[in-house]
Amino acid sequence: MRSNALIVVDVQYDFCEGGSLAVVGGLGMASRLAAAxxxxxxxxxxxxxxxxxxxxxxxxxxxxxxxxxxxFQTSWPVHCVAGSDGARIIAELDDAVAGIETIPVIRVFKGHYSAAYSGFEGVTGDDERLLDRLRSDGVTDVDIAGIATDYCVKQTAIHAADAGFGTTVLQDFAVGIDDADVAALYASGFAAAGVSVRHR
Known part of the structure; x- marks a missing residue:
């Protein structure tokens, strides 16, 4: 039996307009995803x-x-410092997440002492690895949304596919930094990594 998870990657204030490492379109995407x-x-x-x-x-x-x-390849401005306002999930989206009562919500934190682009490098508040938690919940397939398409979304998707999950990036709910890199991912890069792309 298939079991599906939605992974929402790093939709945080520092990665949206007005933040220390802003990605254009982040706030609009957060609003669309909150509505969904x-x-x-x-x-x-x-x-x-x-x-x-x-x-x-x-x-x-x-x-x-x-x-x-x-x-802006391996070193970045200070961002998403633990406990800071910039590390918070966009309020509209976080409120929508908090309103979900029909399925479990797993909150994962990553990059405490490293770069950690992939969500699979993170842990829950109980120090459980995301991979272990998804497997214990019987998840077989994941859809991935969030920021940024060409960094943390990409790495999370690659790690998910490498771990054996059926993996899809939701293009309508992802925004990226470099237009050319994002276009290359959608043209062939995701497919080469065993990752599908869907509009929503």
Whole structure:
């Protein structure tokens, strides 16, 4: 029997307009996804909902050193510091998540002491790895939404496919940083990694 999870990756204030590492379109996507999560038919596709958050305590070289310019490849401005406002999930989306009572909601935190682009590098509040939790819940397939398509969404999708889950990125509910990189992923990159793409 198939069991489906929706993984919502890093829809946090620091990754949306006005944040320290803003991705254009983040707030609009958060609003669309919040509306979808208030739709019983959409939520009814899933048996589990996962949210991931960057939750940096001391991630080392992932943050550019004081006085240095980030290269925006491996080093980044300070963002999503654990417990900060910037690390919070966008309120409209978080309220929609909190309103879901029909399926379990798993909250995952990642990147405490490392970069951790993939949600599968994160743990729950009980220090349970996401992979272990999904397997214990009998999940076979995952849909992935969130920020950013060409970084954390991509890595989460690749890790999901590598772990044997049927994996799909929901294009309407994902926004990216580099237009060319995102286009290449949708053209062939996701398929080459065993990841499907669907509009919603």
């Amino acid at each position: 999560l208030r739709d019983e038919a959409f939520v009814g596709r899933y048996d589990v909902l996962v949210t991931t958050q960057d939750w940096h305590i001391d991630p080392g070289a992932h943050f550019a050193a004081a006085g240095q310019v980030p290269d």
